[in-house]
Amino acid sequence: MSSSVMNKTERKVTFSLAGVFAMRMLGLFMILPVLTVYGDQLIGATPALLGLAMGAYGVTQAILQIPFGFLSDRVGRKPIIFAGLILLMLGSIVAANSESVYGVIIGRALQGAGAVASAIMALVSDLTREEQRTKAMALIGMSIGLSFCIAMVAGPLVTQWWGLTGLFSFNGLLALIAMVLVWRVPTPVQQLQHRDTFPVISEIRQVLANTDLLRLDLGIFVLHFVLMALFVALPLALERLAGLPREQHWWVYLITLLSSFVAMLPFIILAEKKRKLKPVFLGALCLLIISLVSMLWSSNHFTGLLLNIFLFFMAFNWLEASLPSMVSKLAPAGRKGTAIGIYSTCQFLGAALGGIAGGLVYQRYGFTGVISMAALVAVIWWVISWSMTTPPYLTTLMVNLKPVNDQSVADVSAALSAIHGVQEVVVIAEEQSAYLKVDRARLDMQALQAFELKA
Incomplete structure (x- = not known):
C-alpha cells in the first residue's frame, strides 16, 4: 500500500477493461427501450415472446458466469474473455439476421452466454497492485453505469435509423471493439487466486x-x-x-x-x-x-x-x-x-x-x-x-504475506488484529495472504504499512 497513484500499465489495464465492460453491457442494454415497440415487425412476435427475448440473456448469464470464472483459472483469463466476446458477436449476428422472434430469442441467449464478467475482474486483479485494485474496480463499475445511460439513448436512435437488424449488427461491432481492447491488455505472468475476486465453492x-x-x-x-x-x-x-x-x-x-x-x-x-x-x-x-x-x-x-x-x-x-x-x-x-x-x-x-x-x-x-x-x-x-x-x-483489504505457514497463522492474525481500525482478520496460508475488514476512518495506516514491510 505504498503508492496512491496508478502506474502506466495499471492505467492501461483499467481503462481497457472498463472499455470492454462498457462495450459488452452497452450492446446488451440497448435492446431494452426498443424491443417491444419495434419487435412487432418480427414473425411470430407476441408480448410474451418479446419479453422472453428481452430476458433470455439473463438466463445464460446466470448459469455460466461463475463456471466461466473458474474456467479462466484453467485455460487463462484472456482466452475465456475472447471466447465470451465471440459468443456475444455470434449472438448479435444471429439476432441481426433473424426475421422471427425465435431467432432473436436464440441470439439473445447466445449474447448472454458470453458471461465473462468474473474473468475480466480476475484479469484486473492479476494486473493491478492491491492498493490500486479498489480504484480499478470502481472505475469499471462507473463504466457499467455509464453504458446503461448511453444505451437508453443510443438504442432508440440506432433502431430509428437502421431498425432492429442495424441495432444487433451494432452490438456485434461493439463486441469486435471489445476484443481489440482485450488484445491490448498484457497477459499476466501469474494468475492470482484470491478470495476478494473469486467465489470459493466450499x-x-x-x-x-x-x-x-x-x-x-x-x-x-x-x-x-x-x-x-x-x-x-x-x-x-x-x-x-x-x-x-x-x-x-x-x-x-x-x-x-x-x-x-x-x-x-x-x-x-x-x-x-x-x-x-x-x-x-x-x-x-x-x-x-x-x-x-x-x-x-x-x-x-x-x-x-x-x-x-x-x-x-x-x-x-x-x-x-x-x-x-x-x-x-x-x-x-x-x-x-x-x-x-x-x-x-x-x-x-x-x-x-x-x-x-x-x-x-x-x-x-x-x-x-x-x-x-x-x-x-x-x-x-x-x-x-x-x-x-x-x-x-468497513472496507476490505488484502495483505500479501511471505512466508507464512499453518503454525504462524495465529501469530499473524493476532498482530494484524492489534492494529487500530482492523475489525476482522482471516489469514489463508495457502494463498500467502490475509483478508482484513477495516474502518478507514480509524485505521492506523502507518502500522499496517510497517507490518507489510516486515511481512
Missing part, C-alpha cells in the same frame, strides 16, 4: 446462511426483475398511452437519466459521508415503489409519466450503485468474492425472470398488470429489508 453454503447478504441478493434480484418488466411495458405506454412517437423516446431517457443522476448525488453523500446508509436505502426503495404506483394513474398523461420515470431512475440508480457496496461491507473477510458471485447470479436471474414475467403479464393484463406486479414485488422487498442490519462502514 464457502457458498456459509455465505447463503448470512441473512443480511440474502436480503441484498433478493434486492438485486427484485431491482433487475422490476427494470426488465418495466421495459416490456414502458416503451409501449409512451407510444400508445402517452402518445409519444417511438422516434422521440430517446430524449425522454436522456432527460430523465441525466436529471436523476444529478438528483441522487446528495443522497450518496448523505448515505456514505454522514453514515445514514440504511434510512437512505429504505427511502430510495420507497421512492421506487411510489414511482411505480404513480405510473398507474399517469400512463395517459405524458408530463406525469415523465415525472415518474425520473423518480424511478433516481431510485434505481442509487440502489444499483449502493447494493454492491453494501454486499462488500457485509461480506465476511475472505468471502467477498463468493458473496459477489452469488449476488451477480441473482442479478441476472432477476433480469431473466423480469423480462419473461413482464411479457406474460403484459399479454394478458397490459400496462396496468405489469406495473402492479412490479410494485408488489418491490413492496415485498421493502418489508423484508425493514429489519436488515445497518451495514458496517
